[in-house]
Amino acid sequence: MFTMLENQTQIIEFILLGFGEFYEWQMVLFLTFLLAYIVTITGNILIVVLIVFDQHLHTPMYFFLGNLSFLEACYSSDIFPRMLSALLTNNRRISFRICLAQWYLFSSLEAAECCLLCVMSYDRYLAICKPLHYAVIMKTSTCIQLAAVSWINGFVTVNILLAFMLQMTFCGRNEMDHYFCEYFPLIKQSCSDTTLLEISGFIMAFILTTPPFFLTLTSYAYIIAAILKIPSTTGRQKAFSTCSSHLIVVSVFYGSLMIVYMIPRTEVKRNVQKFSSLLYTVLPPLVNPFVYSLRNKEVKEAVKNKIGRFIFLTKCIR
Numbered sequence: 148m149f150t151m152l153e154n155q156t157q158i159i160e161f162i163l164l165g166f167g168e169f170y171e172w173q174m175v176l177f178l179t180f181l182l183a184y185i186v187t188i189t190g191n192i193l194i195v196v197l198i199v200f201d202q203h204l205h206t207p208m209y210f211f212l213g214n215l216s217f218l219e220a221c222y223s224s225d226i227f228p229r230m231l232s233a234l235l236t237n238n239r240r241i242s243f244r245i246c247l248a249q250w251y252l253f254s255s256l257e258a259a260e261c262c263l264l265c266v267m268s269y270d271r272y273l274a275i276c277k278p279l280h281y282a283v284i285m286k287t288s289t290c291i292q293l294a295a296v297s298w299i300n301g302f303v304t305v306n307i308l309l310a311f312m313l314q315m316t317f318c319g320r321n322e323m324d325h326y327f328c329e330y331f332p333l334i335k336q337s338c339s340d341t342t343l344l345e346i347s348g349f350i351m352a353f354i355l356t357t358p359p360f361f362l363t364l365t366s367y368a369y370i371i372a373a374i375l376k377i378p379s380t381t382g383r384q385k386a387f388s389t390c391s392s393h394l395i396v397v398s399v400f401y402g403s404l405m406i407v408y409m410i411p412r413t414e415v416k417r418n419v420q421k422f423s424s425l426l427y428t429v430l431p432p433l434v435n436p437f438v439y440s441l442r443n444k445e446v447k448e449a450v451k452n453k454i455g456r457f458i459f460l461t462k463c464i465r
Contacts, residue, residue: 158317158336161246163239165230165326177234183433184227190436191216191223207285208274211267214294218263219432222256225249226327226428233326243317246328251309254330257404257427258355259301264397265359266293268366276373304355308347315339325421327428352404360401367394396438400431 166176198204198213226249233239241249273281308330318338325332330348334341377383404427 158243158321160240160242160321161328161336162322163233163241163326163328164322164324165233165239167239173234173237177231180227180234180429181231183429184223184231187223187227187429187432187436188220191220191432194436195220207270207290208267210290211263211270211294214297215260215263215267216436218256218260219435222253222260222428223432225252225256230326241328246333247309247312250328250330250333251305253327253428254308255302255305257301258304259298260400260431261355261359261404262297262300263294264400265362265366266297268363268397272366272369275370304351308344308351311344311347315341315344325424329424356401356404360397363397396431396435400427402426 166173169176194216195213198209198216229241229249270285273284277284312334315334315337316339317336321336323332323336331345334344334348337344374383
């Protein structure tokens with residue numbers, strides 16, 4: 148749908164082409180993404196609930212994990228429901244305002260996640276490399292401040308791009324070759340000069356991803372050096388296994404972000420950007436509950452205790 152404004156056809160809704168080129172695979176894609184969404188929401192909400200209600204998990208590490216799980220549940224819910232609806236009903240229309248809101252919420256949460264991942268690596272660095280100072284540095288007030296700064300930083304920085312975007316005119320073709328309202332496909336629909344927005348997008352992506360990424364790698368470099376000093380072979384293997392899993396998730400997350408946002412779009416094929424974005428929209432929130440928490444002995448014990456209490460209460464009610 149369109150309206151006329153100053154002799155230009157202004158877009159008031161977009162058509163997200165999504166995975167239309169794979170028409171015969173629509174139902175397979177729907178079932179795959181539906182399963183991924185169910186597992187993602189279940190895993191992340193379970194982590195949040197356990198951390199809130201289990202006193203043994205009221206530590207800085209699990210506090211940050213709870214924030215991360217809640218964040219990933221939020222941005223998965225920002226994308227998956229509409230994408231699943233489009234795959235099932237073939238209705239790919241989305242209003243301009245909802246599209247802009249989807250982009251803003253997702254981008255803000257992604258920026259906040261970059262900060263949270265950095266904070267989590269710093270927390271592990273202090274716990275492993277500075278154990279005697281850990282309790283003094285990572286006080287409750289400090290944890291709350293670090294988490295709050297991560298959330299606020301994500302939403303405030305994206306406001307800069309939002310302010311630029313609101314001044315633009317979107318007209319002409321309303322078909323967007325993507326499965327959700329992502330930054331570069333969205334500004335491509337504008338008939339205004341997008342040079343400033345493209346440069347701003349690259350600069351913002353660099354600021355939000357590169358420093359946290361290298362700080363995270365630096366933290367893990369110190370962590371690995373400390374692990375190598377552990378006399379027990381079993382202890383070293385266990386610690387290395389956990390760190391390698393964390394680093395894989397961090398590398399996939401940041402690597403795909405850099406491909407999508409920091410490499411000029413003229414140098415990246417359209418489908419490469421679309422499918423690389425799946426790496427950071429689907430994979431991290433899906434595997435993070437397993438990598439960061441569900442493999443942890445304390446979380447497993449918490450799950451067993453809660454299930455045991457539930458069964459006991461159920462028997463008492465009967």
